[in-house]
Amino acid sequence: MILVTGASGHLGQSIIEKLLPQLPEGENLAVGTRNPEKLKHLKDQGIDIREADYNDKNSLITAFRGVSKVLLISGHAPNDERIKQHKNAISAAVLAGTKHLCYTSFTHPAPESRFLFAEVHYKTEELLKNSGLTYTIFRNAWYADLLVEGIEQMLEGGKFEAAAGNGRINSIPRSEIAAAIAKVLASPGYGNSTFELTGPDTFTYEEATQWISEAYQKEVKYLDVNTEQIRKLYGGDASFGFEMQGILSSYEAMQANEYDYVSDDFEKIMGRKPLSVREFIQEQAKQSKSAG
Ligand SMILES: NC(=O)c1ccc[n+]([C@@H]2O[C@H](COP(=O)([O-])OP(=O)(O)OC[C@H]3O[C@@H](n4cnc5c(N)ncnc54)[C@H](OP(=O)(O)O)[C@@H]3O)[C@@H](O)[C@H]2O)c1
Known part of the structure; x- marks a missing residue:
């Protein structure tokens, strides 16, 4: 059995949708959430819904029973608390007899990173590698969706305000990350490996602003x-709250070009290049035009 935690979230939902049709014959799927009521619609598709709270190790041990492969989607809390949550999940997987744990890390999870939340990811990666479990780590680049979510406001105000300077950024749509993760979850192998899931190129926010202007045919500066x-x-x-320092430090990391790199790991998994941010913006513009 494969279990996906964080299954009610944006990334989790997209993974479940893509994983279901490619589940190997005889394999079952379970999902973890703090609130099973939220996911009860998945029951009709034969999915087992289990209560799992990263703050409650016992709930995780119970949820992981009979599961051979867990996808731990990183949580959302201040660093110390989040590291403890991930530690709970890794330790629960060991105690429940799970063999393989996959973790959604973040791009450039280095101790010297200026980004506050990098600590959560390099510490979790370290815990996982030392756990004795078979591991697969997905270092997900910046969600392109975060940029696209702000487009309406940018078009209204005619400006995109950010503090990334001329920093070049790697970014990828969530749905592309989900496609690669679903493929790995559904396939045998991929153990003890780390994948950098980035888009096909890097860009500055100034370039992205031009792409938005072009795609929506409205000037944004x-x-x-x-x-x-x-x-x-x-x-x-x-x-x-605690996120503000995360936001500010992310801009410092962007300015320092911490995210100026791309990987072909996505292509290795999927056999094609991921959608670029420029293409993603064009796709969104087409959809918004057809929606009227
Ligand atoms: N790469 C990037 O650009 C980027 C940007 C933002 C965030 N992230 C990271 O990527 C993760 C997934 O992204 P997303 O867009 O899917 O986030 P999301 O929509 O906010 O979903 C987060 C999920 O985490 C689960 N969760 C949070 N705290 C939990 C806890 N204590 N116990 C169990 N589950 C818990 C929630 O499940 P329930 O509420 O159902 O329990 C929810 O399904 C985020 O949580 C964050 O760590 C990455």
Whole structure:
């Protein structure tokens, strides 16, 4: 049995949708969530819905019973808490007799990274590699969806405000990450390996702004602002809590070109190149035009 945690989230839902049609004969699928009620619609598709809270190790041990391969989708909490959550999941997999754990890490998870949340990922990777479990690590680049989500506002205001400077960024649509992860989950092998799931090229936010202008045929200007302005833009520290420092530090990492690299790991898994951010923007523009 394969179990996907975080299955109610954006990435988890996309993985389940792509994994179901390619499940090997005789293989079963289970999903983990803190709130099984949220996923009860999956029951009709023969999916086993299990309660699993990263803060509650016993719930994870129970959820992982009879599961041979777990996909741990990284959680969402301040660093110390999130590392503890992931530690709980890895240790629960060992105790439940799971053989193989796959983890959604993040691009450039290095101790020297300026990005605050990099710590969660390099520490989790280390815990997993030392756990004795067979591991597969997916270092997911920036979701292109995060950029696209802001397009309406950019078109309205005629500007894209960010603090990435001239930093080049790697990014990939979530659905492409999900396609690669689903393929790996459905296939034998891929043990003790790390995949860098990036788009086919890197870009600056200024270039992305031009692609948005072209695709939507409306002028949008890139405005590089300072961190104080970013704070204001997001409504201040109070509304974003621990995430605010994550956002600000992500811009520092972008400015320092920490994400200026691409990998062909996606192509190795899928046998094709991933959709680029430019193509993704064009696709979104077409969809929004046809929606009226
Ligand atoms: N690469 C990037 O650009 C990028 C950007 C943002 C985030 N991320 C990371 O990627 C992950 C997945 O992205 P997404 O877009 O799918 O996020 P999402 O839509 O917010 O979903 C997060 C999932 O995590 C689960 N979760 C959170 N805390 C949990 C806990 N204590 N116990 C069990 N499950 C918990 C939630 O499950 P339930 O609520 O059902 O329990 C939810 O399904 C994020 O959580 C984050 O770590 C990556």
